Amino acid sequence: MCEAEQHNHQSPSRRGILRWGAAALPAAAGVTALAWPTQANGTASAAAGSGAYYKAGRGDTLRGIAGRFLGSEQRWTELYRLNRQVLDKSGEPRPGQRLELPESPDGATTRNFAPLPATAKPLSVPPEGYRLDRIGDAFYAVTAGGTQAAFLVTSAGVVVIDAPPSLAEALPAAIRRVTSRKVTHLVYSHDHADHTANASAFGDVIRIAHTATAERIKANQDPGRPMPTVTFDDRYRLDLGDQQLLLSYPGANHEAGNILIHAPRQRAAMMVDLVMPGWAPFRAWGTADSVPGVLRAHDELARMDLDTYVGGHVHRLGTMEDIKVSREFVRDLWEATGKAIAATDMAPYFGKVEPGNNWAGFDLYLQAVADKVEPVIYRKWLGRLGAVDVFTRENALTVALSQIVDAPRDL
Ligand SMILES: [Zn+2]
Incomplete structure (x- = not known):
């Protein structure tokens, strides 16, 4: 360990070399500006190289190298992406191995993130400014700006699930496009404002929520989130006209009160902020109330017989495969x-x-x-x-x- 540190502490002004550009990197710091053969199989995950190299010493780790030369240990992931073809299974460099350093246009600290895989990339947005997906005969999802709500059209009225402020215009516009029937019910998936704080715009409708969501709404005193008129603990069956929604609660998960909304006729389920189709979880699962509950809710979803999953975020709807992949990740x-x-x-x-x-x-x-x-x-x-x-x-x-x-x- 000492030897490696000595090896890498030869330059007394390591920070000074971080004015980027290969020429600014002195060889004395273990960094050389040698050409390296271009990787034949450049993949979508290849990071942009700077053309500058670092010769690894004994005991060097990617995290340590990133901390010394890239301004932050967190940037080890860029070193990994850039050099993954030459690293062995351990993922750490061998002494004497040359590692290409990533580009660092501002001289350090800014992280360069991995490119999004195709399954996570944004989908095109029509001129209306939102995406409207029809699920089965009467269930619809509205997506804009990475947020999603849904509605079910029945012969006796429309059931809206969630009312995100960011969809304040898109959601009513999408409903008008599909039906002239009135919104009669609103289901709160959970309490979080980014999904529900425009609920008051739907006026005097029947509002359904889990008991724990009702408690949160009461405590948070937001006029945009009026109190539910119907609450339940374990299960609630909403039969309206020719359609049905089955609401259930698998226990505290992303939030206490976050429910699973099943549209059996459409072979679809909505559970917000749990599975992010194509994406790794958000920070702390968006302030998850219960991490074990997040795993249990994944188990519950994976047991269902579904074609379509509505997750409340990202750019697209999900499938059973997305649920299984997310479960494997967590x-x-x-x-x-x-x-x-x-x-x-x-x-x-x-x-x-x-x-x-x-x-x-x-x-x-x-x-x-x-x-x-x-x-x-x-x-x-x-x-x-x-x-x-x-x-x-x-x-x-x-x-x-x-x-x-x-x-x-x-x-
Ligand atoms: Zn949430």
């Missing part, structure tokens, strides 16, 4: 975190900080756990889901804490 993250916790002794980290500063000791420990989880997930999932390199680390921290304090025995 399982992988859960299991990799469990292994990292088992392999990381907490005590030494508390020895590195002022006695009694438990926050600091715990942070060092959690970061060490995340250091182990992130590469495992990244290596398996890069290119399979969008934005794996964005929130995986923070999600590993969230999962680690959940494993310690929720300590579920069923997962």
